[in-house]
Amino acid sequence: DAEITQSPRHKITETGRQVTLACHQTWNHNNMFWYRQDLGHGLRLIHYSYGVQDTNKGEVSDGYSVSRSNTEDLPLTLESAASSQTSVYFCASSAGGGLPDTQYFGPGTRLTVL
Amino acid sequence: GIQVEQSPPDLILQEGANSTLRCNFSDSVNNLQWFHQNPWGQLINLFYIPSGTKQNGRLSATTVATERYSLLYISSSQTTDSGVYFCAGREVGTASKLTFGTGTRLQVTL
Numbered sequence: 001d002a003e004i005t006q007s008p009r010h011k012i013t014e015t016g017r018q019v020t021l022a023c024h025q026t027w028n029h030n031n032m033f034w035y036r037q038d039l040g041h042g043l044r045l046i047h048y049s050y051g052v053q054d055t056n057k058g059e060v061s062d063g064y065s066v067s068r069s070n071t072e073d074l075p076l077t078l079e080s081a082a083s084s085q086t087s088v089y090f091c092a093s094s095a096g097g098g099l100p101d102t103q104y105f106g107p108g109t110r111l112t113v114l
Numbered sequence: 115g116i117q118v119e120q121s122p123p124d125l126i127l128q129e130g131a132n133s134t135l136r137c138n139f140s141d142s143v144n145n146l147q148w149f150h151q152n153p154w155g156q157l158i159n160l161f162y163i164p165s166g167t168k169q170n171g172r173l174s175a176t177t178v179a180t181e182r183y184s185l186l187y188i189s190s191s192q193t194t195d196s197g198v199y200f201c202a203g204r205e206v207g208t209a210s211k212l213t214f215g216t217g218t219r220l221q222v223t224l
Binding site for chain 2: 033040041042043044045048058059088090092100101102103104105107108
């Protein structure tokens with residue numbers, strides 16, 4: 001069965017360190033998204049991609065970057081982790097290309113920045 | 115950007131009861147979807163429903179796009195229905211980016 005996976009599921013890091021969260025989907029979807037979920041803010045879009053070599057900023061992109069070198073993966077990098085980036089991070093994908101754009105979510109990564 | 119308002123914010127039901135969750139949008143949207151986040155944090159897509167009515171078991175959803183709202187009906191609720199329900203929509207002309215509501219937290223008790 002097609003799926004979307006994230007790793008690690010839990011991560012504790014220190015302020016200032018670079019952190020990369022992995023997202024891998026086997027749906028062969030064009031579109032991939034990164035969200036963060038915080039109490040009181042719901043789900044907020046960080047970055048998204050409509051295909052290989054395409055990346056776009058979402059509403060809370062400062063301090064984060066992504067790259068899309070193949071269809072399956074969209075890693076999210078925190079260049080210099082800050083305590084304000086403690087959150088649960090979700091990756092999602094959707095087909096795009098004019099098809100019904102149902103989004104499917106990964107299991108999430110809980111990141112703590114100390 | 116659009117605003118997405120969900121009501122009620124919290125709901126407690128006894129097992130077997132029915133409920134209606136509402137989602138209002140500040141502007142025209144398409145690509146409307148409903149999600150359930152279970153107590154373990156997993157987000158599951160329930161419905162892709164830009165317009166009309168769909169049913170899946172005890173759940174059904176109706177979207178009236180011209181009036182910018184959507185409803186999620188849960189019948190004969192079970193404890194496994196507990197969690198947070200989110201609606202999300204795409205502002206017309208903003209390809210694929212969903213804006214999420216802040217959710218309705220549902221607790222189903224025995």
